[in-house]
Amino acid sequence: MLKMRKTTIKGVAAAAGVSVTTVSDALSGKGRLPDATREKVQAIANQLGYRPSAIARGLRGSGIGLVGICIAPAGGGGVLTDVSYWAAIVTHASQAFLSDGHAAVLLPHDVGLLETLHIPLDGVIVVDPLERDPVLTFFEDRNIRCLTIGRDVSKTESIWVDDDTATGVRRLIEATISPGTKLAFLRVGPIKSYVTDAISGARSWAADGGGTLSIHQCAGLESEHVAHTVREAVHEGATAILTQNDRLALRVRDVLQAMGRDVPGDVRLLSAADAMELGQGPVGISAARPHPARLAEMAAAKLLDMIRGQPDVASTMSPMEVSIRESAPLL
Amino acid sequence: MLKMRKTTIKGVAAAAGVSVTTVSDALSGKGRLPDATREKVQAIANQLGYRPSAIARGLRGSGIGLVGICIAPAGGGGVLTDVSYWAAIVTHASQAFLSDGHAAVLLPHDVGLLETLHIPLDGVIVVDPLERDPVLTFFEDRNIRCLTIGRDVSKTESIWVDDDTATGVRRLIEATISPGTKLAFLRVGPIKSYVTDAISGARSWAADGGGTLSIHQCAGLESEHVAHTVREAVHEGATAILTQNDRLALRVRDVLQAMGRDVPGDVRLLSAADAMELGQGPVGISAARPHPARLAEMAAAKLLDMIRGQPDVASTMSPMEVSIRESAPLL
DNA sequence: ACTTCAAGAAGAAACGTTTCTTCATGACAG
DNA sequence: CTGTCATGAAGAAACGTTTCTTCTTGAAGT
Numbered sequence: 058m059l060k061m062r063k064t065t066i067k068g069v070a071a072a073a074g075v076s077v078t079t080v081s082d083a084l085s086g087k088g089r090l091p092d093a094t095r096e097k098v099q100a101i102a103n104q105l106g107y108r109p110s111a112i113a114r115g116l117r118g119s120g121i122g123l124v125g126i127c128i129a130p131a132g133g134g135g136v137l138t139d140v141s142y143w144a145a146i147v148t149h150a151s152q153a154f155l156s157d158g159h160a161a162v163l164l165p166h167d168v169g170l171l172e173t174l175h176i177p178l179d180g181v182i183v184v185d186p187l188e189r190d191p192v193l194t195f196f197e198d199r200n201i202r203c204l205t206i207g208r209d210v211s212k213t214e215s216i217w218v219d220d221d222t223a224t225g226v227r228r229l230i231e232a233t234i235s236p237g238t239k240l241a242f243l244r245v246g247p248i249k250s251y252v253t254d255a256i257s258g259a260r261s262w263a264a265d266g267g268g269t270l271s272i273h274q275c276a277g278l279e280s281e282h283v284a285h286t287v288r289e290a291v292h293e294g295a296t297a298i299l300t301q302n303d304r305l306a307l308r309v310r311d312v313l314q315a316m317g318r319d320v321p322g323d324v325r326l327l328s329a330a331d332a333m334e335l336g337q338g339p340v341g342i343s344a345a346r347p348h349p350a351r352l353a354e355m356a357a358a359k360l361l362d363m364i365r366g367q368p369d370v371a372s373t374m375s376p377m378e379v380s381i382r383e384s385a386p387l388l
Numbered sequence: 389m390l391k392m393r394k395t396t397i398k399g400v401a402a403a404a405g406v407s408v409t410t411v412s413d414a415l416s417g418k419g420r421l422p423d424a425t426r427e428k429v430q431a432i433a434n435q436l437g438y439r440p441s442a443i444a445r446g447l448r449g450s451g452i453g454l455v456g457i458c459i460a461p462a463g464g465g466g467v468l469t470d471v472s473y474w475a476a477i478v479t480h481a482s483q484a485f486l487s488d489g490h491a492a493v494l495l496p497h498d499v500g501l502l503e504t505l506h507i508p509l510d511g512v513i514v515v516d517p518l519e520r521d522p523v524l525t526f527f528e529d530r531n532i533r534c535l536t537i538g539r540d541v542s543k544t545e546s547i548w549v550d551d552d553t554a555t556g557v558r559r560l561i562e563a564t565i566s567p568g569t570k571l572a573f574l575r576v577g578p579i580k581s582y583v584t585d586a587i588s589g590a591r592s593w594a595a596d597g598g599g600t601l602s603i604h605q606c607a608g609l610e611s612e613h614v615a616h617t618v619r620e621a622v623h624e625g626a627t628a629i630l631t632q633n634d635r636l637a638l639r640v641r642d643v644l645q646a647m648g649r650d651v652p653g654d655v656r657l658l659s660a661a662d663a664m665e666l667g668q669g670p671v672g673i674s675a676a677r678p679h680p681a682r683l684a685e686m687a688a689a690k691l692l693d694m695i696r697g698q699p700d701v702a703s704t705m706s707p708m709e710v711s712i713r714e715s716a717p718l719l
Numbered sequence: 720a721c722t723t724c725a726a727g728a729a730g731a732a733a734c735g736t737t738t739c740t741t742c743a744t745g746a747c748a749g
Numbered sequence: 750c751t752g753t754c755a756t757g758a759a760g761a762a763a764c765g766t767t768t769c770t771t772c773t774t775g776a777a778g779t
Contacts, residue, residue, distance in 0.1 A: 111506040113735030115443040151494045163482040175442040444765030
């Protein structure tokens with residue numbers, strides 16, 4: 058394999074017997090050149106396999122069309138993101154960027170790793186920021202335009218796109234839980250905005266005379282932790298359980314079954330976040346339906362607006378529909 | 389918001405009353421400077437929020453640590469990649485890159501779109517290249533190091549990583565199909581290397597006296613097309629069907645059921661590519677198990693080796709295990 | 720007191736583009 | 750014959766780094 062150095066604009070200029078200016082103009086269609094020159098230069102550039110260096114271009118201009126998607130990796134348990142949620146966001150966002158001539162870089166949701174990278178980003182989408190997320194500070198420090206999917210409740214001036222979980226959850230409860238019921242909210246893991254929202258939706262239902270609400274923190278997704286929390290809730294008289302997300306809901310369903318409680322006969326079960334798995338199994342679980350794909354597209358579009366310098370980019374709530382299943386049928 | 393231009397190395401030099409050389413040296417730890425100067429410069433750089441421009445850096449050196457993952461988007465039907473396969477490859481490859489200080493850019497498997505992008509890539513992983521894939525030519529033309537997951541059978545000099553589908557499929561057949569059986573291979577869509585391999589695995593089984601093999605091309609994944617092809621195969625006397633992949637296998641199972649044929653009683657059913665869904669339902673489908681995660685990690689590691697300039701990077705086959713389920717139990 | 724040397728720091732080239740400015744030429748009008 | 754203009758093309762600056770080279774200074778060795 059010939060290890061020759063890449064042909065640069067200088068090489069083309071020399072080969073064509075013209076100046077670099079002429080080459081640049083000929084290839085970009087600018088300047089005033091007769092067609093003859095233009096074609097000659099193009100032919101030679103072509104023949105030499107000349108490709109302008111994106112880096113050199115970027116040095117002069119503003120950026121090279123890169124946007125980041127900052128998201129915790131998908132997979133197993135723990136704080137990892139659910140695979141289909143992850144895939145929906147990543148595919149839809151990157152497609153949206155692509156059709157605008159930008160390319161998406163996958164970034165870790167981790168400042169330590171981010172610091173090892175040195176990438177010229179035009180902007181970044183941060184997915185599910187935590188409260189006072191250091192990742193947001195990281196990008197702010199570097200003056201990189203940032204938009205979040207899900208909100209960092211502690212930052213008021215930031216721009217986000219989010220499911221309207223509060224309203225969605227309230228509608229879900231109203232549709233399936235009879236007034237006066239004792240409802241237990243089960244949460245787990247770090248605080249994300251949708252959890253806060255789900256709670257405030259449930260609170261507003263309770264405050265408006267829907268019923269009473271108690272909140273329980275699960276130590277983890279392992280069966281024993283979930284069982285402990287469920288027992289606690291049931292012992293306090295709860296006859297309806299609302300979980301933070303799909304995975305927790307599935308565990309709760311199993312735990313209730315193991316305890317011999319009928320769903321929905323003894324306890325009605327709801328999830329604040331829908332997922333395909335909730336529709337499977339003998340007792341499907343009712344849930345509010347998030348729209349990762351739609352959020353990703355909206356986020357990408359807005360971020361591109363910001364990059365183009367539009368001044369009036371605003372945050373947006375996306376309305377949620379509800380999926381009614383066996384675990385909590387319509388009243 | 390203050391719209392000041394980014395602080396550059398010149399700004400720091402001016403503020404510190406030293407030359408740019410000194411700033412560069414102080415921050416990078418090179419050159420010979422007394423600690424006093426070093427610290428002073430660092431303090432000022434810090435205070436000014438100075439971040440060296442990755443682009444400028446890249447201009448001088450070789451690259452900015454970007455690698456591409458070129459893969460057809462995941463989702464619905466058509467030529468799109470299966471979601472879990474897609475996610476496994478993208479997460480594992482990008483994680484591997486990340487831990488080496490590189491970041492992954494998601495690229496479309498589409499020359500038209502690639503041409504609109506101008507990104508300085510150190511290398512790229514092309515997932516499931518088609519035969520004589522123009523995408524490979526695209527990267528070759530641009531002198532970008534390229535490694536494929538799955539092979540382009542027409543390019544012999546390229547470097548790849550792949551499941552050993554031929555051996556896996558042959559083992560699968562040997563374990564579940566009795567000698568002398570008429571086996572029908574059903575394929576669909578564009579030719580990818582794993583299909584060629586699956587066929588050659590089946591061929592070698594047939595050639596060594598295992599049984600007879602016929603190959604059928606399905607016009608599409610829609611029920612009517614699948615039904616047509618299955619009818620054809622069964623009419624020719626096939627009592628075992630091997631499908632190209634999981635989705636086709638699922639359709640075939642439904643079609644057989646609709647035709648009133650018992651699986652595995654009347655017809656044994658196999659898939660050349662396993663997926664989670666094959667384990668679900670009353671009649672799980674036996675299959676050879678690909679390892680997208682492992683392939684992605686191997687591919688990333690090898691590509692990084694190539695980028696580092698290692699001369700002896702070789703292609704690798706990854707052995708496949710088989711999943712035995714109800715549709716074709718062990719003999 | 721004169722050379723030699725090392726430390727500290729600055730200068731300047733190079734990386735590959737784009738773009739603003741300038742220059743030369745010839746045509747045309749006065 | 751001279752001044753104006755348009756055309757075609759080259760020159761050079763700028764983008765922000767890194768790194769190789771050079772320069773200055775003071776200290777040490779003879």
